[in-house]
Amino acid sequence: MKRIVVIGAGGMAREVHFMGYVVSDLNALTDRDSRDEVLGDYCWLREHATEIDAVTIGIGTPAARLKVRNEIQQVLPKVEFPVLVHPTAYLDFETARIGQGALICAGVVGTLNIxxxxxxxxxxxxxxxxxxxxxxxxVINPGANISGGVTIGGGVLVGTGAQxxxxxxxxxxxxxxxxxxxTHDVEPGTTVIGIPARPINKSETKVSGEVSTKYPYAPWPQFAPEEVEAxxxxxxxxxxxxxxxxxxxxFEKEFAEFAGCKHAIALANGTVALETALKALGIGPGDEVITTTRTFIASASSVVAVGARPVVADVDCDSQNLSADTIKPMxxxxxxxxxxxxxxxxxxEMDGIMELARHHGLKVVEDCAQAQGAIYKGKRVGSIGDAAAFSFCxxxxxxxxxxxxxxTANDTELWQRAWSYKDHGKSYDAVYNREHPIGFRWLHESFGTNGRMTExxxxxxxxxxxxxxxxxxxxxxxxxxxxGRLSQVRGLRIATPPSHSQHAYYKYYVFVRPEQxxxxxxxxxxxxxICAEGVPCSVGSCSEIYLEKAFAPERRQKRRLPVAKELGETSLMFLVHPTLTTESIEHACQVVEKVMAAASAPAVVLNTSLKAALSAANSL
Structure with a gap:
């Protein structure tokens, strides 16, 4: 049996460690995982050289991978660097050319001549x-898509979900x-962000200070061995x-219990869940459905998919959500x-929305794509409206x-209609509750589609x-x-939910104060x-979906929605996913404090006599 040593300390090393057990007969040991033997530094490698057949580098940073490779080769000049391929990855290995030390993780898909x-x-x-x-x-990070014919140079980092x-x-x-x-070729040594990707102008964005720009931000998601094994x-x-x-x-039973609902239906994706909910509610041609302006376009495209018309409403300036006040005029x-x-x-604020809906005889679908586990007045989101859609993207x-x-739904008849629609129109009662004579089973009592989730x-x-x-x-x-940290920073506005709501923090938002x-x-x-300092930061969700070209002129707002417009010009979004560390969050705070110290104007302090004069003038 070969003995392969995994060099690395984080989630990537643990994943490679697991790959070592499932690929061929390799026996993997990681150097920092407390569940296994703890290996030392490069001196340990030298001392145990005769025991080591191969080394793999379980580090997800390009420069660090190559640096460690060079150091290991100095210590063990004859060591083997094997290629590790996870069993769930798919490449055409007959046409692929793969160099030593390459790692191909779970779920990677590649076509010809890679x-x-x-x-x-x-x-x-x-x-x-x-x-x-x-x-x-x-390093190509989780969910990234490298299209055909692309050439990626050496030492490149392609971020999560990039294309x-x-x-x-x-x-x-x-x-x-x-x-x-x-969308265009990228010059060596450049950092690009956005859609379409554009270079960061370092002369404009770099600010002076002592905060380190080299800090790891772990990707999300990271699948543990138990998920891969399942x-x-x-x-x-x-x-x-x-x-x-x-x-x-x-899964449906367990999720319904988690959400506090009677019923749940597992589906292919969150968009299908929205469409299925609308179908089950009887929404169709000639109908209008009010949705939010700040969202992913699926909140509107699902309405179009059932033949109805999406009507976009403005949002609250703190929660960035619809409210009864913004819905009512629409x-x-x-x-x-x-x-x-x-x-x-x-x-x-579901109480106001539900009261308004009941007054006008409207149905309410909760879009919980970003809010699984959030709680409103003691109830989990997804259990309050007539139906709800969740995304596991x-x-x-x-x-x-x-x-x-x-x-998810609490109404059994609605659930049965949704269950039928997602499975070609099968009747739940015909499938599970009726006896059928020998021969063909007649199950389809309506028309539907295939929205099923795989096992x-x-x-x-x-x-x-x-x-x-x-x-x-x-x-x-x-x-x-x-x-706690950013509320003390001049130039930023912090919004926090009321005490009766428990935020799930899919992402974390703050807002710039332009006047400061x-x-x-x-x-x-x-x-x-902020990005130039190595901290992931973006504008967040689309603030005005009606500006997308998908909306025909007659479907667009006559005037831009003022709160959404302001949010789209001032929001900053940061990562808070659980594979990060407290140190990385503290580092993000330090970087934001540093950047805002350069960006914000000093506060104007009025002396006592001037304050009195202004007060007297305002009272006239």
Whole structure:
């Protein structure tokens, strides 16, 4: 049996450690994992050289991977650096060219003629198009999409969820920010962010100070061995479909209990959950559905998908959510439903919304895509409206392997209609409660579609669901640190939920105060300066979805919604997911404090006589 030593200390090392057990006959040991033998520094490697067959580098930073490689080669010049491929990854190995030390993690998908240079790392769930080239030591982070014909240089970091379009070239030592879309070639040594990706102008964004710009920010999600094992167990069983296995039905029961609802339906994704809820509520052509302006477009596209018209309402300036006051002016005789989005995990003020809806005979769908586990007046979100939709997409509070969704409801008839629609129109009663003669079983009593979740997704979800309370506790703890520190920073506005609401903190928002900034500074420059210091920061969710080209002129607002417009120009969004550390959150606070010290204008202090004069003038 070979003995392979894993060099690394974080989540990546633990994942590689697990890969060592499931790939071939390798026996992996990690150097910092307390569950295993704790190895020492490079002196340990030298002393135990005769016991070591191979070394792999479980580190997710390009420069560090190559630096450690060089140091190990000095200590063990003849050591082998094996290629590790997770069993759930798929590449066309007949046409692929893979260099030594490359790591291919769970769920990676690659097509023809892929080239991975030595020590390249393809992280969880990333995709590689045909003839893509990943340079030496480069790291492709979870969920990133490298399109066909792309060339990634050496020492490149591609952020979580980023995309590089076809036949683009990304130079050496480039950093592509999380969620960025690269539409043009990128020069070596550049950092690019945004959609489309644009270079950060370092001369404008760098500010003086002593805060370190080198700090690791762990990606989210990270699948633990028990989640990987759950998916592998289902795959190996061959019972991978909702009708052949039991994982989906068990997941539905467990999620309904978690959400405090009578019923739950496991679905392919959150968008399908929204569409299914609207269908079950009887929403269709000629109807209007009021939804929020600050959201992902699925909150509106799901309305269009059932033939109805989305009507976009403004939001509250603190929660960034719909309220009864913003919904009421948008109600017309055609209005049939409201989609209330709990943005970033902050619950909508549901009492007012439900009272308004009942007064006008409207249905309410809670969009809980970003709010799993949030609580409003003692009730979990998803249990308050007529129906609710949850998303388990890539970076949500929990994920079922990249995609997934859930519909919840308390009304049994609504649930039965939704259950039928998601499964080609099958009747639940005909499937489970009736006896059928020998021969063909007549089950379809209406028309529907296929929105079922796979058994692998459900198996992952069942494991993850047990972890959600702890994850949310960590998110709230990190948000409390940010609230405490950033509330003292001039130029920023902090918003916190009322005591009757418990925020789930999918993401953390603060808002820039333009009136307190120096000349030449605005939200975009502040965001770029924070990113330049190595702290992930973005504007957050789309603030005015009606400005998307998908909205035909007749569907757009006649005038821009004022609160949404202001939020879109002032919001900053930060990460608080549970794989981060308290140290990384503190580091983010230090960077924001440093940037805002440069960006904010000093407060004007009035002397006593001037205050008295102004007071007298105001009283006239």
């Amino acid at each position: 080239v991975l240079e030595p020590f390249a790392l393809c992280n969880f769930g990333c995709t590689l198009g045909h003839e893509a080239v990943i340079g030496e030591g480069s 590089v379009l076809q036949y683009r070239t990304v130079g050496d030592r480039v950093t592509v920010g999380a969620g960025a879309v690269v 998916a592998m167990r289902v795959l190996q069983s061959g019972k991978v479909n909702y009708w052949t296995g039991t994982e989906g039905r068990e 109600i017309t005789p055609r209005t049939k439903a409201i989609i209330a989005v709990h943005l970033a995990g902050w619950p909508c 890539q970076d949500k509070i929990m994920t079922t392997g990249g995609e997934g969704g859930m519909l 692998m997704q459900a198996a992952i979800g069942r494991v993850a669901l047990k972890k959600v309370p702890g994850w949310i506790e960590t998110r709230r703890r990190y948000a409390a640190i940010l609230n 900034l120096r000349a030449g500074w605005d939200r975009d420059r502040i965001m770029q300066a």
